[in-house]
Amino acid sequence: MSDLEEDCQLGAESEEEDCELSDGELQEAFTKGLLKPGMNVPLEEPKKAANNVEGLKKCLAEFKRNLAWVERLDLTNPPAEDIVAKAEGRAELSQGGDQIDADDDFQREMFFYRQAQATVLAALPKLNKLQIPTKRPEDYFAEMAKSDQHMQKIRKKLIQKQMAMEKSEKAKKLREQRKFSKKVQVQVLQKRQKEKKNMMTAVKKYQKGMSDKLDFLEGDDQGKRAGAGAPSKPHVNKKGPNAKRKFKDSKFGFGGKKKGTKWNTKESYDDVSGFRAKVAHGKAGKKFSKGGKNKRPGKETRRKMKARK
Template identity: 75%
Template sequence: MKGYHSEEKISQTVHQSHIPFKNLKMRNDSELSDGELQEAFAKGLLKPGLNITQDKPKTTANNVEGMKQCLVEFRRNLPWVERLDMSNPPAADIVAKAEGKLATQDSGPINAEDDFQREMYFYRQAQASVLEALPQLLKLKIATKRPEDYFAEMAKTDQHMQKIRKKLIMKQTAMEKSEKAKKLREQRKYGKKVQTEVLQKRQKEKKAMMASVKNYQKGMTDKLDFLDGDQGKGKGKKGAGVTKAAMNKKGPNAKRKFKDQRFGFGGKKSGSKWNTKESHNDVSGFKAKVAHGKGGKKFGKGGKQKPNKRPGKDSRRKMKNRS
């Protein structure tokens, strides 16, 4: 610790008293234990005031002659154009004069802790240096402005820049080839996708055509629009398969119409054929021959009318195809 006798000095005192230092245990690797210090103090090994802070005065050396000698040794008598050093006060504060205020240095010392005052002081001092140095440079015929056709010297040679240019061109060409190959892969994927969609569309159309043919054979439709192919598709997709919903919207087919005409529409009847009291008592239309099976040749045994013979299967198929 600063200002205190070091542990090394205490250990030297212990060694002088012929006490083996290795027997003294260290605490925290930097200090002796309290018991060991008390034991050493009781034996007179530690002197009074050994652990009292000692403030030593700080000595400073201001060797002016030596500094002047060093300055003479490294000073070189170079012309001003090689040094370009300026030592001048800051320029006048034009803004303060225009506003009728005193400049900072006129109003008092500059506060070094004030950032704004300090920076403005540096700025005005740089202005004063420029105002003083420009006339001297012009007097020495040294240009202070860059000409319009000035080209900065390249840090690298033309050969090196040509190599860089070739590498950049090769990199750009490789990128273009990569982009072109990427586009071709995308086009191939898109072509395969379109081809798959076309095949699926054809299969769907074929399936719809077969469904339409089956519906026509079963008598569920009497339209042949599905035979038009693509021409029917342009007119609301008539070539597609006929569904029950579409058939209901278009109306009943021929088979349904025939059954409705023959058997009626179902539901409650109008009751026009029901007997009433008057029709029950009216016997003017009664014919005994018809009622008792004596109507002639068109009646067989039992007075029942012979039903029509049903045609065969081939005949029914031919009749169905003709319709």
């Protein structure tokens, strides 16, 4: 390193040491008003917007061309009449838009819409006067901005989405049908249990003599007939047997006492004249066996007979 470079470094270090002040010295300088803005941090002044009207007019005159209105199609209009405010009885905003709040999106967009509406209303008569068509012809053809492959992909996605929606709707209907069928099944089971309970109650009443009606034997047919409005036969209270029963009683009689006819008495117990020993010991029916007498002797008998020979 040369002597000149060493002197430059030493001079820079000495300047830095001179610039570095203690906290106490800085506070004392601040109280005396020696510290001012811009001494340590450079301040940038705000840019001033220059409204050079003459220069703007000169630039406009350079590129301005005296063309017909058909070539320019420029219109400057105030917004159209606010029909909604007029119908509601509200005060209409100023045509210049001074009363419109720029931060209110609805008011701002409505102002733009009304201004565009006024421009269309002013431009259409001019275009019709100049015999310029304003509607698209029926045979108008314009090339699609997107390719056929892209449109096919979109079509496939739309079809898939539609199929998923149909599948979801079908599953939803199926779930509703299952819920309805389950509800109907529960109602049918409850109805059967109720009918069974009513029938058992009627049977118990009939057994206990509390009722002489046998309508529960007919089941649901009678209820259906009665519900359908069919004329029912008048109930006849039968106090005695019918004609058929009376005829059989007169022909065959009542048959006498049947309960306890086989019970032993003292006389039947002492009477042994009808006792048969063979019948009592089961020997009476041997001669009436199915196969009769066995003509062929048994195997052991046949073996002994052979041995004797």
